[in-house]
Amino acid sequence: MSNCLFCRIVAGEIPADVVLRTEDVVAFRDVNPQAPVHVLVIPVEHHANIAELSAQAPHLTSKLLDAAAAVAKSEGLDNQYRLVFNTGADVGQSVFHVHAHVLGGRDFTWPPG
Ligand code: 5GP
Ligand code: ZN
Numbered sequence: 001m002s003n004c005l006f007c008r009i010v011a012g013e014i015p016a017d018v019v020l021r022t023e024d025v026v027a028f029r030d031v032n033p034q035a036p037v038h039v040l041v042i043p044v045e046h047h048a049n050i051a052e053l054s055a056q057a058p059h060l061t062s063k064l065l066d067a068a069a070a071v072a073k074s075e076g077l078d079n080q081y082r083l084v085f086n087t088g089a090d091v092g093q094s095v096f097h098v099h100a101h102v103l104g105g106r107d108f109t110w111p112p113g
Contacts, residue, residue, distance in 0.1 A: 001046045006097035010044050019074065024060060025067040027102075035082075036105030037075045041068045048096045050085040068100045077104040 001007045008014045009028060016028035019039055030038040043060045047053040054061045065083075072081040081104035086093040107113060 001097070004046060004097050005095055006040075006042050006099065007046050010042070020067060020071055022063075022067070024063045027067055027071045030101070034101075035103040035108075037072075037077060037081070037103065039071050039075065039102040041071060041100040041102060042097060047098045049087045049093065049098050050100075051087060053098045064098075064100060068102050071102050072104060075102070075104065077102075080104055082108050 005014065009016045010026055016026075018026060018028045020027040020041075023044070025041060025043055027039050027041040030040050041064055043053065043057070043064055045057065045060060047056060047060075050061070053064070068083055072079070081102055084101040084103065085098065086101075
């Protein structure tokens with residue numbers, strides 16, 4: 001998908017701070033971080049959202065989740081992280097190439113403790 005921002009990051013056409021790259025997934029820092037650690041993990045293959053990915057490519061879904069855990073570990077989050085898949089514009093999805101937000105390094109409990 002040549003008009004997809006994240007396909008262009010995968011292709012190296014748009015620069016990104018890549019923290020993990022395999023044959024199947026790429027992880028890079030979010031340009032507008034919402035936490036001290038905020039990394040996006042995406043499949044190389046284009047799928048619009050997590051529902052489509054899990055229906056169409058379960059093996060890639062598993063690799064995506066494994067990569068998210070590996071990123072959390074390499075970022076020093078010690079099994080304390082939040083994974084978010086915004087699905088649909090009404091809940092804030094703005095890039096329609098599935099991505100896991102790996103967030104950590106601050107208190108996410110509510111009310112904050
Ligand atoms: P969404 O709102 O779709 O769940 O998440 C999209 C995320 O992509 C946002 O957190 C936004 O900051 C991030 N983002 C948008 N454009 C770029 C970009 O060009 N580079 C990087 N690294 N992140 C981006
Ligand atoms: Zn794409």
